[in-house]
Amino acid sequence: MAEKRSRRAGGRAARVALRQAPLAEDARAVWPGMPGGRYKPLTDNECDQVFEAALELLEDVGMGQATPEFIELVTAAGGHMDDNERLHFPRALIHRGIELAAKKFRLHAFGSDNDGVELGGDKVHFSTAGAAVLMLDHETQRFRESTLADVYNSARLIDTLDNIHVAVRTVVARDMETSKDVDLNTAYAMMTGTSKPQGTSFFEPHHVHDVVAMYDMALGGEGEFRKRPFVKANNTFVVPPLRFAVDSALCMAEQVRAGMPINLLSAGQAGATSPAALAGSLAQALAECLAALTCVNLMSPGHPCVMGLWPFVSDLRTGAMSGGSGEEAVLNAAAAQMSNYLGLPSGVAAGMADSKLADNQAGHEKGLAVTLAAQAGANIVYESAGMLASLMACSLEAMVIDNDMLGAINRTVRGIEITPETLSTQTIKEVTKEPGHFLGHAQTLSMMQTEYIYPEVGDRLSPDDWVDAGAEVAVDRAHAYVTKTLATHRPSHVSAEIDARIRQAFDIQLPPV
């Protein structure tokens, strides 16, 4: 018995030693860009039908409010304008647009320490995003208008959260006066707040070039951004059904000229701006994104684009958007599948809880939606951290808890490796003889970090131990994490010298660190 006990204690000591060792990069249980696609909401035949419906819409109905530049490109390539000023895209032209389009591309990270992410195929990444107008204030835990400081603080927080791979601002800087102030300062706050690959957005076409000039300055010289773009534009180019949003379409052309990758974002809302039938809502979003994709590729073949189908749904009792519903979850997963099916980079929206707080409802709504989008193989799962109230609000505490969720979901995307070794028949044969359990077995020790991921703020104590430890829930620990991070994490990948130069050249309203 003494021997047995000491062997078990040895096992425990070994486990403790192992878990205190630093984790080698290549020995982690999850990583960005794991292949998804094991969940297929639609059959191939159904994908074909959705695609065919999109082609029919583009040929027969076309897009309203096209810009002169897009009209010229499309009509020169075989399209036509009708009497109602709608721009029609023949099937062959859409096929050509898809053929020309980039099938994958790298969204770089700032500087060169990090390779960024490769978007395309069935590689899955998690991103923040949102244009929430409210912040669930970190101190008061009440809603208030969002500010530029919130944009910066959320970027700094994202910078520390392993399972968020791409950063897009989650809130609107409502304390800015002009749309130019918003675009420039948002881009600045994101760039300085995190070195992760990121996205930003623009109100006016000329802001694109101002912001790229700022990126160039940060990267050390004119033309640098174009060489290693670390920011893509999130361009909501459509006023559904099937009409261009003129300013955004104008911005799109400038983004192409500036060498900035674009997320072509269609966000119809089923039952309001797209059909209540989920299938129709999907077909319409696909049509809209294919129209934009074709325009971009006629301008600049192979320009890096993400097919940003974000089909939203309504609660039909009230007409309000419901970001946390099952209909929303399955629809965005199908949207990811459709883009991947066509061989195009995919970005969808998932994690847009209806709940106002990071409560149980928000948790299950996010768990469902993000799981399905990721398993469907979305190259970017947008909105996957921090969002509440159907995108009306953002919470930093929610973002920290969601990071745990994303890690667990990513673990399921990785799946289960089946090899003669992992099937463990030899291990089981050994253990059934002696000692009858796997606790101290070499396989168990060796797999502690490679097979399992551990939550940052999620709790796994027993009820007794949890009560003894103060009965904290995840949101309490997340709050402490946010407090500590905001007090201590000051990214410095943009040097003080360059920062000073940027501040001299541009009206940066974020106070210097």
Place this chain on the structure above:
Amino acid sequence: MAEKRSRRAGGRAARVALRQAPLAEDARAVWPGMPGGRYKPLTDNECDQVFEAALELLEDVGMGQATPEFIELVTAAGGHMDDNERLHFPRALIHRGIELAAKKFRLHAFGSDNDGVELGGDKVHFSTAGAAVLMLDHETQRFRESTLADVYNSARLIDTLDNIHVAVRTVVARDMETSKDVDLNTAYAMMTGTSKPQGTSFFEPHHVHDVVAMYDMALGGEGEFRKRPFVKANNTFVVPPLRFAVDSALCMAEQVRAGMPINLLSAGQAGATSPAALAGSLAQALAECLAALTCVNLMSPGHPCVMGLWPFVSDLRTGAMSGGSGEEAVLNAAAAQMSNYLGLPSGVAAGMADSKLADNQAGHEKGLAVTLAAQAGANIVYESAGMLASLMACSLEAMVIDNDMLGAINRTVRGIEITPETLSTQTIKEVTKEPGHFLGHAQTLSMMQTEYIYPEVGDRLSPDDWVDAGAEVAVDRAHAYVTKTLATHRPSHVSAEIDARIRQAFDIQLPPV
């Protein structure tokens, strides 16, 4: 403009009228037994390898602690005992067991108003389950020991929750003195608390016949239960790795003789009683369940069984079970896939949050796990409502919120119907002309209940409206739902007269209503 406004108002009035109309049974957005299987964590080739590993384990290692009856059956059919008293199952015998096994069966509901559920194929159902020893008390919201009243109250609550299709007790009646008191009174409390198809469990073989005698009495005569069994046994027949739990194996034989369907439940814990490698943990659970399935089918070919692979995992830092992890989620989804792949009814465990309260962590843990199990096509997703603290505790409030989650998940299992009509090209063509939105369109109105499901306690208000309405979260509304339900819902499918007879014949310790 006046005309336009009145048309929109008309649309709203029509929507309000529609949502107040009672919902026809055939016009609901979700229902039990929807086909899953669009998520396949493993390839067919990987399924073959897992199956092959299980066959290898049963042939080479076999099962320890087999009962004399099982030894006789298996050795007579080609198996053998080795010098270490392990019972070996040749590959051909397992194949024969699978061949003999029921591929689907109906678990009835009490009486005849309800057809119950058909288990098999890829039909998905949600069930409670658990043997928690703690209740998160409805009144105090603190942990305390669970009681028989909790079993009854949870059954009554389940009886009202649409998205829970099968009822298994979630807590142990710790206020009972003997194991017989537990078995009999648990079965009684579940039977009288809900008319849904259900499951129960047994400590001792002879309790099986006592309980079936009670069921017969409730159904109106001897032999009635066998004709329309509305209860299956949840039989945890294994002490992993690869050893029978003797009492449970003895119970199993009695359950076969009593005509009671059986959930063959293997609950190894990766890193402790099964390999840390998820693949090995899956192979071992499959082997264990196939051993039991073969024994049952040698006793009684075609006896209704569920392959109850419940592969649990450990947090390897502490050795404690982690029910809410991503590893747990993907493993149980793969377990469902394996049973379905072999053509056998599947039951897995998902929704076993690690969190102690129904908080955000519990929500995302459940959302992830239940989503994957359901999409993988689990015929029964056990543990899918009410469980907290890795099965150590149950909360009635959690159960009510989880019911919302199950509805949303079921909606995603239903998926997106693709037909010329749902693709809505005609509707879109109409709307792009006039009025430019889908709010009042006939399609929108017609799909309000058939395409969309609405939560019971989940909130979808805007932040402002939500604050005005008192800033309640889902758990507050769930609390009110529980209070009301426990005060008012008294199922009476077992008549007072029969109840009195049962109480005369058996030591029922639940006070009469």
